Amino acid sequence: MATQTSLNDLIEAIAGAVTDAQDRIEQHQMSHLSDFFDEDNRPKSVVIRMPSLHPNANEGDEDLYRAPILPLVSTNVLRIKDVEITFDADLGSLVDDELTTGSTAGTPSDDETRGWRVKPQPGKRALQVDTAVGAPNRKGGSVHVVLRVEGSEPTDGAARLMNHLAQTQGVFQTFKPGD
Numbered sequence: 557m558a559t560q561t562s563l564n565d566l567i568e569a570i571a572g573a574v575t576d577a578q579d580r581i582e583q584h585q586m587s588h589l590s591d592f593f594d595e596d597n598r599p600k601s602v603v604i605r606m607p608s609l610h611p612n613a614n615e616g617d618e619d620l621y622r623a624p625i626l627p628l629v630s631t632n633v634l635r636i637k638d639v640e641i642t643f644d645a646d647l648g649s650l651v652d653d654e655l656t657t658g659s660t661a662g663t664p665s666d667d668e669t670r671g672w673r674v675k676p677q678p679g680k681r682a683l684q685v686d687t688a689v690g691a692p693n694r695k696g697g698s699v700h701v702v703l704r705v706e707g708s709e710p711t712d713g714a715a716r717l718m719n720h721l722a723q724t725q726g727v728f729q730t731f732k733p734g735d
Contacts, residue, residue, distance in 0.1 A: 620728055627722040636703065637705055
């Protein structure tokens, strides 16, 4: 059985899948950010005991140094760099699309109710493709997907937050061990 699909629909579906993948990466990164804050949204920090560098410190005095964890660790900011998709398909027939208005049968879309009018677009010719070509028993087409991700710089907001947290770290108490 031939599986005729509009080439436009196929490309839109592939683009939608890539967009969804990037959204899931960003959602994962946002959920990971909450690991650096407590239940009251205060930054989690680590207290380190260090030999005191204070000019009035005595031999053996130590400083308690508090450092928020977020600026100490590397943030894993990823984004999709590029996508390469290859597939085999047979060309099908040209068909005429109907007039599209952007909303369904008389119910205004959210965009229309907010004043964003969707202009009707004239019908277009669409190319049908058969994605089951070359497959044994024609159950499905062969597809090869290469998805490359790359590290990217933190957003301005994240960089400012980490910079501010880094400025809040420092010595908060000097003491002599055993006192």
